[in-house]
Amino acid sequence: MSFDILIVGQAGRLEYEAALLAVTLRHASPGWDGTLWVAEPQPGPAWPEDPRMTSPEVRALLTDLGARTIPFENVEFGARYPNGNKIEALAVLPPDRPVLVLDSDTVITGELSEIAIDFGRPAASMRREDTWPVPPLYGPTRHDIWGALYAQSGLDFSSSQDEDWPVNHWRRYLYFNAGWVTAPSGPALHAAWLDAARMVQWAAGEGGLTELAAQTIDPWLDQIALPLAIHGLGGGRPGAGGGLPDGALDGTHSHHYRYLPLMFATAPDHVIDTVRAATAPNAVKKVLKGYEPFKQFLFQKKGDKARALFDRAALPRKQEAIRRRLKRRNLWIR
Missing domain, CATH: 3.90.550 (Spore Coat Polysaccharide Biosynthesis Protein SpsA; Chain A)
Known part of the structure; x- marks a missing residue:
């Protein structure tokens, strides 16, 4: 289609x-x-x-x-x-x-x-990560919070749930x-x-x-x-x-990178290969170099340096840990 x-x-x-x-x-x-x-x-x-x-x-x-x-x-x-x-x-x-x-x-x-x-x-x-809601210690629970929003919207809450996960697990x-x-x-x-x-x-x-x-x-x-x-x-x-x-x-056909240092640190090889091939023409380089993070990571050496810091098969579980490592090496820019 x-x-x-x-x-x-x-x-x-x-x-x-x-x-x-x-x-x-x-x-x-x-x-x-x-x-x-x-x-x-x-x-x-x-x-x-x-x-x-x-x-x-x-x-x-x-x-x-x-x-x-x-x-x-x-x-x-x-x-x-x-x-x-x-x-x-x-x-x-x-x-x-x-x-x-x-x-x-x-x-x-x-x-x-x-x-x-x-x-x-x-x-x-x-x-996605478990960013919302953040249930208080003594309630309401995650189930209560989402259930209230569905009820307010007039939607069927039960049919939206993934029953492979237990009640109150965020992935449910x-x-x-x-x-x-x-x-x-x-x-x-x-x-x-x-x-x-x-x-x-x-x-x-x-x-x-x-x-x-x-x-x-x-x-x-x-x-x-x-x-x-x-x-x-x-x-x-x-x-x-x-x-x-x-x-x-967000897999074989596209990649949501958020910030360029994160892309070079975490993206699979096919993503980096595609980006480098697509940005190789001089007419494209001339334009994209107008933005400093692109200039440093796409066309200078910072992208390679960020990539060398991480094993893509064993990345830190939380994105914040990746950012901290990049910042320590002066490889964070946004």
Whole structure:
């Protein structure tokens, strides 16, 4: 099935990440025939500074690669919660096109057109950690907290649970990383995700939902609301319970790297090989060198040095331990 891709392009790091994603997409997936939408937030009351992309070279490269920049207004979020950009950007996409939403800090490493994606069953990345909720010692439990949110949303809580895991184990409950999300259309996901986010904010605030009294909503709001949105749209976990093979995205065909030092430290060899091949042309190098982390890690020696510090088959369990080791060697930049 033909589908589009949505990413956010914004002044600073995100515009260069958008360029790197576009470069790897065209290199690794020449058979993909959709539109790459680069959604650009517009200046307004939600932003104290102009959030639009500032590099004309990045804009030109994106255009040369076939990407289409599309403006959107921040009505609900903005500078107070930049993670909400992708929720609001979905509203301006064509309503009749399925969409793969990607974080800008993603590279494409395989032919996307060969993945069998059922966009009628939305799914999202399972490459997540136990970040939310954090149940208090004396309750409510994780089961109570998620159950209250499902009840507030009018959704069937029991059908969302993975019964391979015991009650109150975090993996039992539908929780995603928002690094990639599939949906039948941008506006459909926008409506479901925004409604869920508004409900969570209300429940944690003036709604006074007791199960949320001890919980921190920021910066997890988009990831708290996403399972509710996906479940409400008839989706679920990737694999047998969701609409695409598990391990294709954030695996064989894409990599969500978060920061370039982490990519060189942790990514499989095929990711690094693809990125290096895609960024080898001089016209690409000239643009990407405009962002200092890319210059140092992609085109100088810091990427190799970061990679030499770690055994990819025996990585530290927590990302923070990886960051500390990189920082000690002066190999952390963002």
